[in-house]
Amino acid sequence: MLFIIFSFAESIYWPVFVVATAAAIVASQATITATFSIVKQALAHGCFPRVKVVYTSKKFAGQIYIPDINWILMILCIAVTAGFENQNQIGNAYGTAVVIVMLVTTFLMILIMILVWRCHWILVLAFTCLSLIVEFSYFFSVIFKVDQGGWVPLVIAGAFLVIMYVWHYGTLKRYEFEMHSKVSMAWILGLGPSLGLVRVPGIGLVYTELASGVPPIFSHFITNLPAIHSVVVFVCVKYLPVYTVPEEERFLVKRIGPKNYHIFRCVARYGYKDLHKKDDEFEKKLFDNLSTFVKLESMMEGCSDSDEYSLYGQETELLPRAGLLNNNGSTFSSNVEFTINSIDSIVQVRSPPPHVSNNTVRSSGQVSSQTEIDEVEFLNNCRDAGVVHILGNTVVIARRDSNFFKKLAVDYIYAFLRKICRENSVIFNVPHESLLNVGQIFSV
Incomplete structure (x- = not known):
């Protein structure tokens, strides 16, 4: 009889081993995917240190791979497997983690039923009682297993909680x-066109997270150094939750202060699959959009009713299709979308048709595009001098x-x-x- 039982156990060993291995692979994939998703959401909310995120799908934004987290998971798995003395402790650790996840899910579900779905209180009470009776029975059983391996998921969760809280803080x-420390426009205007310093040839790209206002690092820089570049561009790079941002819609350019200050702001928008290319290509595209902005700005001023029109007015105007006047007084439409907003107006730069750039735009028959040509040439000279x-x-x-x-x-x-x-x-x-x-x- 014993021989028959032993033979039967030996015959089913390998099938069970294959099934168990496959189940472990499925469980590990679920753990890895869930960890990547949680870390990605924490990154989006500024609750986790910056790590590299690789998007593996063009259609689904949720299919990601985070190499650093993958290595951390591998190290933790090896440490847990090698550190426990027997399989029962691993089972206790796994059971503690699963029961706590079930409880947290139930509490979140109760909040959703009350705040989002606005279910009747009787339905919420019935769901709460039925769920918590079962889950608390499991929870009280795993409490006695905390000192027998159940402390491991609690320690790991506590460590990640400390990291996320400290980083967010x-x-x-x-x-x-x-x-609170960003510089006001009144302070910039008070410095004068030279900003109170020597304006050396070249273009300075000042990177900042602020999409409006002058960052405090700029005032700190010019306070401690005796010179600043002839052209200053505040660059704000934003990553949007879309697959890609078209090239013609990637850059938003605005001017800060009067023209002779030569200070601009550029917001560069990227999708999760777009790559921030090497500096040469990025500088070229940014400079091309900057030059186009200068030309469009000159044409917009040329379309005003008087020579006193300025882009730095206080009213907000939206010009989806700007009608421009050519030399003989007829109107043509440029494929440009404008948004003029308060003192640092923003313009979505799109290249105008060839016949627009070749015409001289006049306001009241007097204003020419000579200023535009001079500023574009000035930008070219500054670019040749170098970019920092x-x-x-x-x-x-x-x-x-x-x-x-x-x-x-x-x-x-x-x-x-x-x-x-x-x-x-x-x-x-x-x-x-x-x-x-x-x-x-x-x-x-």
Whole structure:
């Protein structure tokens, strides 16, 4: 009898082994996919250090691969497998994690039924009672297994919670500092066309997360250095939750201050599959859109009723198709979409038809495009002189009178996460030979 049982067990060993291996593969894929998705959502909300995200599908934004997280999962799996003494402890750790996930899902479901679906209170109460009776019975059973391996998922979850909270806190404080310390236009206008400094030939690309206003790193830069470039462009790179952004809609350009200041803002928009190409191609496209903006701006001024018209008016106008006047007084339409908004007007740059750029646009029969030609030539000369990429590096430190936990979180944990996460120069593909880091220290 024993021989028959042993023979039967030996005969089903390999089928069971294959099924168990396949089940482990399916479970591991589910774990990896869920982890990637959670990390991606945390990145979108600024709750996780910047890591590389690879999108593997053109149709579905959720199909992603994060190499750093994949390595962390591998190391944790090896550590858990090698660290436990027996299989029961691994089972206890897995059971604790599953039961806690079930409880969290039920509580979130109750909130959705109340706040989103607005279900009747009797239905919510019935769902809550039926679900929690079953899940709390499992929960109280795994509590006694915490010291037998169930502590592992709790420790891992606590570590990730600390990382996410500290990173979110530091990032939020940095953004609040930039928002509250951004320079006003009155301060810029008070410096005069030379900004109170020597304007050296060249173009300075100042990278900032602010889509409006002048970032504080600019004032910090010109306060400590005696010179600034003849043309300054504040570059704000935004990544949108779409597959790709068409080339003709990628750049939004606006002017900051009067023309003789030569200060612009450019918002570069990328989809999740678009790659921020190497600096040469990015600079070329940015400069082409900048030149097109100058030409369109001159034509818009030429279409005004008087010579006193300015793009820096306080009223907002929307011109989906701008009708321009040519030399004989007839109207033609350019394939341009404009948005003029307050003092730093924004223009979505699209190349005009060839016959538009070759015409001299006049306002009241007097204004020519000579100013436009001079400024485009000035931009060309500055570009030939060289382009410098200026990145801000705001360091957050805790005040001296802060408590021990705040100093530990800000001065050590957040500082360590800042060192190991991807730098902006890597994300923007900025070459080191033309990179200038402007550092600031901010106490919280």
